[in-house]
Amino acid sequence: MAVDYDIVIIGGGSGGLVVASAAAQLKAKVALVEKHQLGGDCLWYGCVPSKSLIEAARLAYQVKHSQQFGIYTDAVEINFAQAMGHVQTVIATIEPYDSPERFRGLGVEVIFGSGQFIDQRTFEVNGRKLTARAFVIATGSRPAIPSIPGLSEAGFLTNEQVFSITERPESLAIIGAGPIGCELGQAFHRLGSKVTLISSREQILPKEDPEAAAIVETQFISEGIHLIKNSRVEKVEVIEGKKYVSMGNEKIGVDEILVAAGRSPNLESLNLEVAGVDYDQKGIHVNEKLQTTNSRIYACGDVLGGYQFTHVAAYQASVIIPNALFFPLKKVDYRVIPWATFTDPELARIGLTEAEARKKYDDIYVLKQAFADVDRAQAEGKIAGFAKIITRRNGEIIGAHLVGSSAGELIHEIVLAMSNQLKVSALSGIHVYPTLSEVNSKAALLLTKQKYAQNTRLQNLLAKIFNFLRQV
Known part of the structure; x- marks a missing residue:
């Protein structure tokens, strides 16, 4: 036909x-x-x-x-x-x-x-x-719009309307603490709105490494963003022109509501x-x-x-x-899918979380390098965060989680290594000094250091060898 x-x-x-x-x-x-x-x-x-x-x-x-x-x-x-x-x-x-x-x-x-x-x-x-x-x-x-009594009647914004407004809301409640809610919440707060971020879970950014999400949460609190966790909005009502959002025993009044509760x-x-x-x-x-x-x-x-x-x-x-x-022969491979959340500090991840890796393998090494120990981060005053690379004993990279300045850019070196099935040692090559990318090379070196720290026989042997060489 x-x-x-x-x-x-x-x-x-x-x-x-x-x-x-x-x-x-x-x-x-x-x-x-x-x-x-x-x-x-x-x-x-x-x-x-x-x-x-x-x-x-x-x-x-x-x-x-x-x-x-x-x-x-x-x-x-x-x-x-x-x-x-x-x-x-x-x-x-x-x-x-x-x-x-x-x-x-x-x-x-x-x-x-x-x-x-x-x-x-x-x-x-x-x-x-x-x-x-x-x-x-x-x-x-x-x-996705949650079924909350009074929400439609009060009116709300989503990502489809929020970029068209020209008047800053003096106060803003955000329903949802995933990537959209967290990115826009921090942005609006920095531009002068009083922001309340409402999370239905204990952890904001629940798909991220818990330690990484905690770094972002600490930053939010330091900036004055109001976090309400483990809470669901039960109703919304308008009283004297103000929108009131109720969660259990807590009730807050705001000028505008942004819904960021999924897709x-x-x-x-x-x-x-x-x-x-x-x-x-x-x-x-x-x-x-x-x-x-x-x-x-x-x-x-x-x-x-x-x-x-x-x-x-x-x-x-x-x-x-x-x-x-042509011919249906090609298949998707989701093994190496990176993503980033552009809060400040940024988050980026690829592969398995630490918890997922420990369930799947019994030879896991967690290589965690703080940005505070990277000279460029110190020079720029951006020391919050870390790089966490998860490997097996043989150096196979099975996951990575970065939180810190430019994490969304720095993740790509690890993406390249995983895409080409390179060992973590490939990341320890020469990096320009001083750059933030040293966080990856410093993390990569930790596998060798951790293995050496665990190998007391090798340590004793080397001690004997060096002692002998000092005597000849």
Whole structure:
């Protein structure tokens, strides 16, 4: 049966755009369906605006605390509207790379509209029936909104609205202490809002190494961010224009509420049952080749649940391209997936946690190097944090957790080593002095030191050898 396209991509976020660009450059006939804006959450509501706002907040904090370097300023004045203007300028600068014009120039047919599958081989949008050899679902996710009495009536922000506001809320309650809540909470606090961060668990950033998360929590407390842990919001009410958030015996009044309580996949309107695609509330089910239960339909990105990162969506797209266009032979490998949280200090991790490693192996070594012992960190006054590299006795790296200045950059040396199955000793090579990257090389050397400290026979032998050599 003849079809209209080689591949039809549903969703113009990171994963969908990578598939569309590569497929078009391979001379495949490509259609890209997007119901709103190309670029997805990352460009408009996620990575790009949040990191732009975080940079403005970082500068405000540094100026305010510059006296540690002998630099004194008048009271810091923050123009919140201008800070948000910087965010919008960055979005506008990057947007042309994800523009419809660019993709049409590559040969992609870009179709704006909301559609659905009408059978296992046809997707309908704007009254048009699109058939293809393969389909890719890359519709992303949206903020999950908890069912809290009074929340909708009081009104709230999510990451989809927060970067468009131009007036700083004097007080802000954030529901959720994961990466989004913690990044934006610290940024808004540094830009002048009084922030209360509400966590349903004892640990903020619950997916991170507990010791690493504790470093960030200490920083938050030192800055004056109010933390409420082990609490769930039970109701929200508006009293005399103020929003009151209730948790057990505690009740706080704020000007605005930001909901950062996780993500939900965008699936409901696709009519996946007709297409023969299985899914649940967490996302679409796929195999190692990223095929759904309909082998002609693939999926990538946030719509799968799991690793909800732009770089993972792009990686999944690179797996789908050869599978969908040629032969389905390539499989995903999630062994080496890094991620970072851009609080100050930053967190970055890859592989197993210490607890996971100890459950799986009985020859674990934990190599922990403090930033305080790195000269560059001392020079910059950024000594909070550490690098923790988890290895087996033979030097195999099975996990790493960094918390400290530039952790999101420093993790990549370890990513390269793990990707190429290099031993931890590979990290101990020459590093420029003084740089923060020495935290990795110093940590790597700890394996040899720990092994030597445990080997009393070797220590005694060496002592005898050196004693003998001193006598001759």
